[in-house]
Each structure stands twice: as structure tokens, then as C-alpha cells.
Amino acid sequence: xxxxxxxxxxxxxxxxxxxxxxLPGTGNSDLYGGARRSGRSSSRSLVTVVGVxxxxxxxxxxxxxxxxxxxxxxxxxxxxxxxxxxxxxxxxPVQSTPGVIPARYPHDVQGAQSAAANYAVALGSADMFNKxxxxxxxxxxxxxxxxxxxxxxxxxxxxxAFSKNIGLNDDGSTPxxxxxxxxxxxxxxxxxxxxxxSATIDxxxxxxxxxxxxxxxxxxxxxxxxxxxxLEWTADDWKVVTQSQKEGPAPVPGDDTASSADEMAKAVAExxxxxxxx
Numbered sequence: 407x408x409x410x411x412x413x414x415x416x417x418x419x420x421x422x423x424x425x426x427x428x429l430p431g432t433g434n435s436d437l438y439g440g441a442r443r444s445g446r447s448s449s450r451s452l453v454t455v456v457g458v459x460x461x462x463x464x465x466x467x468x469x470x471x472x473x474x475x476x477x478x479x480x481x482x483x484x485x486x487x488x489x490x491x492x493x494x495x496x497x498x499p500v501q502s503t504p505g506v507i508p509a510r511y512p513h514d515v516q517g518a519q520s521a522a523a524n525y526a527v528a529l530g531s532a533d534m535f536n537k538x539x540x541x542x543x544x545x546x547x548x549x550x551x552x553x554x555x556x557x558x559x560x561x562x563x564x565x566x567a568f569s570k571n572i573g574l575n576d577d578g579s580t581p582x583x584x585x586x587x588x589x590x591x592x593x594x595x596x597x598x599x600x601x602x603x604s605a606t607i608d609x610x611x612x613x614x615x616x617x618x619x620x621x622x623x624x625x626x627x628x629x630x631x632x633x634x635x636x637l638e639w640t641a642d643d644w645k646v647v648t649q650s651q652k653e654g655p656a657p658v659p660g661d662d663t664a665s666s667a668d669e670m671a672k673a674v675a676e677x678x679x680x681x682x683x684x
Contacts, residue, residue, distance in 0.1 A: 500524075500683065507546050508681050511644050515600050516684040521547075521644035522607035522635045523592040523682035529633075529649070530590025530613055535564060535578040549638055549645040556646075573617035573624040584619035585671035587626045592682050603639040604647075608632055610655065618671040626670050630656035 500508040500520055508524050511517035525547045533539035540560060548556050566576035573584065580586040590613045599606040611633060616626030632655070636648045665673070 500681070507543065509546065509643055513639060513642075515597055515605060518600065518605035518637050518644050519595040519597065519607055520683045521637060522605075522609050522633075523595055525635065525646055526592055526609045526611055526633050527590050527679060527682065530588060530611070532586055532588040534560070535569060535574060535586070535588065537561070537564070537578065540564065547646055549640055549647050552645075552647055572615070573622060580617075581619075584617050584622060585674055587614050587616055587618055587670065587674050589614045589674075589679070591679075595684070598634075604637065605644070606634065606636045608634050618667045618674065620667050622667060625664075625667070630654055 500511050500517075507528050508520075511521045528534075528543050528547060531543075533543060541557060544553055544556050544560070564578065569576055569578050573581070574586060575581060590611050593610045593612060595610070596608040597605060598608055609632065611631055613629050613631065614626055615629070616622070617624045618626055631651055631653050634650045634652075635646050637644045638647050639645075
């Protein structure tokens with residue numbers, strides 16, 4: 407979860423999950439209201455399979471043509487995402503070093519999207535709860551003219567009371583015997599505005615926030631949110647000018663059984679993050 411400049415929403419990290427039981431032979435009980443259909447004839451099935459294969463081959467051929475960097479629209483005809491929004495370009499997006507926020511993105515729309523995704527990860531990390539580490543993050547990803555404003559705003563947000571509310575010590579450190587979890591994982595990006603030296607990017611994310619521990623009163627929960635970043639090209643890189651956040655889009659919760667505190671803490675320690683790219 408990131409508490410950023412011009413924030414518009416709470417981020418929605420709270421909430422409880424519900425468990426659903428699916429029983430066989432319940433007729434029109436499909437989650438989205440559709441009833442199961444009876445089996446089709448073999449000839450009809452063959453036509454369907456052949457049609458799917460033809461469409462798949464056509465989609466692969468089209469995707470291999472690559473995207474158009476000059477396009478500023480994330481949607482194609484009929485309001486559906488254009489193939490360029492998901493197809494890899496083949497261009498290496500950025501040089502990265504383990505433990506360091508990636509930098510030196512290409513001066514194009516794809517570079518801006520890669521930057522926004524990686525910056526969302528940084529702003530939603532556990533390091534943001536530590537004053538020294540937070541200031542370092544802001545120096546790396548925020549436009550120089552906006553660093554002071556971001557620093558002031560976030561210092562007012564990450565207060566000792568806020569840290570205590572989520573189970574941390576007053577200084578933002580993690581109590582002994584617990585594992586603090588704060589991770590943001592981008593699902594996709596969308597360009598809503600772009601020019602030669604500026605871009606506005608929406609980053610759809612899933613996030614984890616909470617404290618893993620046997621006696622934790624703030625267990626790790628999942629939420630979905632969208633971060634909007636306005637970036638500008640400065641000092642040969644994309645930097646954040648403004649950031650806001652709103653809830654969703656959120657999928658229907660699954661029937662997964664929540665892991666134990668030990669399992670969650672182990673997962674956080676063993677699974678590293680990614681460098682994101684278009």
C-alpha cells in the first residue's frame with residue numbers, strides 16, 4: 407500500500423474473505439448467473455475446436471508483428487485492449503541491480519509504463535515505513551522539483567500512531583518475533599495520456615499488508631487497487647510528478663484457505679520480487 411501525493415482513496419487493504427462451497431448438480435448456481443449447458447453433437451464440437459484453432463493462429467501471427475510505440479491508446483476497436491497492451495516488444499526495458507530500484511528507462515511510452523510499474527512496487531514496499539529508506543526511495547523515483555512535497559506529505563502520513571495501528575513499533579520497525587509484510591504486485595498498466603516528455607499511467611495492482619505472527623492482531627490481507635502516476639522525463643529518466651490511488655478493480659474472492667502465520671512469514675522470506683516491464 408502506498409500513501410502518495412494527491413491520494414484519492416484508502417487503498418482498501420482491510421476486509422474479510424468468505425468461503426463458498428460449490429455443490430454438484432445445483433442447476434443455475436453458476437457464480438455469474440449462467441446455467442450449465444448440455445453436451446453438443448460431435449460435429450458441432452469439431453467445428454468449434456477448428457474455429458478456436460484458427461483464431462489462435464491468427465492471434466499469434468498478429469502478436470508477432472509487435473506493438474506500435476506511437477500509439478497512446480490502450481484500447482482497440484470495441485473497447486477491447488489492443489494487442490500492443492499485452493504483447494512483449496522484445497526491447498530490454500531497463501538495467502536492474504538486485505536490491506536497487508531499476509532506473510534509466512527508455513524515452514518512450516513503454517519506458518514510462520515500465521517505470522510506473524516498478525515505482526508502484528517501491529512505493530508499496532515495507533521500506534516506506536522506515537524514514538531513512540523512504541527518503542532514499544523518494545530521491546530515486548520522484549521528480550527533483552517534487553521531492554520536498556512528497557517527503558512532507560508522507561512524513562505526515564507515516565506517523566508513530568499509524569505504525570502502531572498496523573502492529574509496528576513507533577519508529578516503523580518490526581517487533582521481535584513477527585514478520586511485517588507490505589508488497590505491491592502490478593497486474594498491468596494503461597496509458598491515459600502521453601507526449602514526448604510526459605505520461606500519465608494507470609497501474610492495476612494487488613497488494614499484501616499485515617503482520618505475520620502467532621499473536622498478530624493485524625494478519626496479512628490482500629487488496630486490489632489502481633495507482634495513477636503522472637511522470638515526466640527529467641535527468642534522462644522517467645520520474646514521478648504526482649500519484650493517486652483508488653480501490654479496484656477487484657476479482658471475486660476465491661476459496662483459498664488462509665495460510666498460517668508461519669507459512670506466510672516463510673513465503674515472504676523465500677520469494678523475491680520482480681523487475682516489471684512492458
